Amino acid sequence: MLKGNWRIPTETLSGPGRISELPGRVSDLGIKRALIVTDPGVAGLPFFAGIVASLEKENIAVAVFKDVHPDPIADDVAAGVRAYGAHEAEMVIAIGGGSGLDCGKSVALATATSLPLWDFEITRTSPELDRPIPPIFAIPTTAGTGSEVGRATVVTDLTLGRKIILLHRDMLPRLVILDAELTFGLPPSITAWTGMDALAHNLEAYYAPGWNPFADGIAVEGMRLVKEALLTAVSEPKNVDARGKMLAAASMGATAFQKGLGAIHSLSHPIGAKFHGHHGLTNAVLMPYVLAFNRPIIETRMAELAASLGVGGGFDGFLNWVLELRSRLKIPHTIAELKVTEDSLDFLAEEAFLDPNTPDNPRPADAGAMRKILVGALHGSLDGLDR
Numbered sequence: 001m002l003k004g005n006w007r008i009p010t011e012t013l014s015g016p017g018r019i020s021e022l023p024g025r026v027s028d029l030g031i032k033r034a035l036i037v038t039d040p041g042v043a044g045l046p047f048f049a050g051i052v053a054s055l056e057k058e059n060i061a062v063a064v065f066k067d068v069h070p071d072p073i074a075d076d077v078a079a080g081v082r083a084y085g086a087h088e089a090e091m092v093i094a095i096g097g098g099s100g101l102d103c104g105k106s107v108a109l110a111t112a113t114s115l116p117l118w119d120f121e122i123t124r125t126s127p128e129l130d131r132p133i134p135p136i137f138a139i140p141t142t143a144g145t146g147s148e149v150g151r152a153t154v155v156t157d158l159t160l161g162r163k164i165i166l167l168h169r170d171m172l173p174r175l176v177i178l179d180a181e182l183t184f185g186l187p188p189s190i191t192a193w194t195g196m197d198a199l200a201h202n203l204e205a206y207y208a209p210g211w212n213p214f215a216d217g218i219a220v221e222g223m224r225l226v227k228e229a230l231l232t233a234v235s236e237p238k239n240v241d242a243r244g245k246m247l248a249a250a251s252m253g254a255t256a257f258q259k260g261l262g263a264i265h266s267l268s269h270p271i272g273a274k275f276h277g278h279h280g281l282t283n284a285v286l287m288p289y290v291l292a293f294n295r296p297i298i299e300t301r302m303a304e305l306a307a308s309l310g311v312g313g314g315f316d317g318f319l320n321w322v323l324e325l326r327s328r329l330k331i332p333h334t335i336a337e338l339k340v341t342e343d344s345l346d347f348l349a350e351e352a353f354l355d356p357n358t359p360d361n362p363r364p365a366d367a368g369a370m371r372k373i374l375v376g377a378l379h380g381s382l383d384g385l386d387r
């Protein structure tokens, strides 16, 4: 049956230099006081002071909350809410990679409720808010997570040692600015890891079960852009076209994954929470093993994808392209190289099974199946995962 729920995401200004349109767009909302949420690394980048100055020139009073950890934690959000209140802000401008954007979106959510953050976990029914979530503008400075076009955030619960996905439809930013020049300073490693995150989103969305041809089409084009631009973005950091294409691919991945994600993400979340590797890097390491596990269900679909991307060779052609890309990006082949240990596999497998993305993996995966994938990924072996 052709049935599905679709949401086309938010207004996006895409193109180099378009950050200059930010002050005008804030003023258009009649807003005079804004809180910028970001992390210390991004706050120290050359363009950052210019953004603040441009807003102040437009008579917008700006406060900056920049104490966001990589993989934000609940305390970051609470501190951001205090900064929002102290400044009497009327909106949040989230600038950064996924960590800054997720924290900014979560701060906006938390200003609208007195409930604990975890009540908004994606697995629960969204509770009523005390007041509307203030407007959020999102300006990504990495090209990977696509958080700028999403209604979800990822916040780590240090007590449980878990990455929690929070969801509220009004966390969808009102405006996105995709300005390639803001990503010129991204080092090659983070460019590669975040780019593989964008690939993982498009890929898992593409083969997630369900009827959403919008998502399917967006995902295929998102992967084509990654194929065209990622290696260039790594080797030529100021290649504005490659950077712009990667920003688009990242937004497309997160647009497409409203259809669902799968076991790459289910496994990546507990590994990230326990071993603190970069999310995109962990996804990249796991990708071939999850592909091999899913092979019996996705073989035909992957052959169609391989043909669309011009890599040919059916399922194996796509898998080999991923392996080659990973190797050219200097991404490790095993999770052992991410410091994952054999004695953690039972815990990781159980947590991965419980992850909200697991039901959307095309091949059903219980904790035993998750463990099997982890063992393959630990020892660098793709053999037998499809059985």
Ligand code: NAD
Pocket (backbone or CB within 6 Å): 039, 040, 041, 042, 045, 070, 071, 072, 096, 097, 098, 099, 100, 102, 141, 142, 143, 144, 145, 146, 147, 150, 152, 153, 154, 163, 182, 183, 184, 185, 186, 187, 190, 194, 197, 254, 279, 280
């Ligand atoms: P990140 O935001 O943690 O940033 C990584 C590093 O890059 C930081 O040190 C940051 O200061 C630096 N950086 C950012 N932009 C830069 C630039 N232009 N130049 C130089 N340095 C720059 O990394 P990320 O991969 O963008 O985000 C990861 C987070 O996003 C994780 O917490 C992950 O769980 C989350 N995530 C969220 C979603 C979602 O839908 N909300 C999806 C995937 C991942």
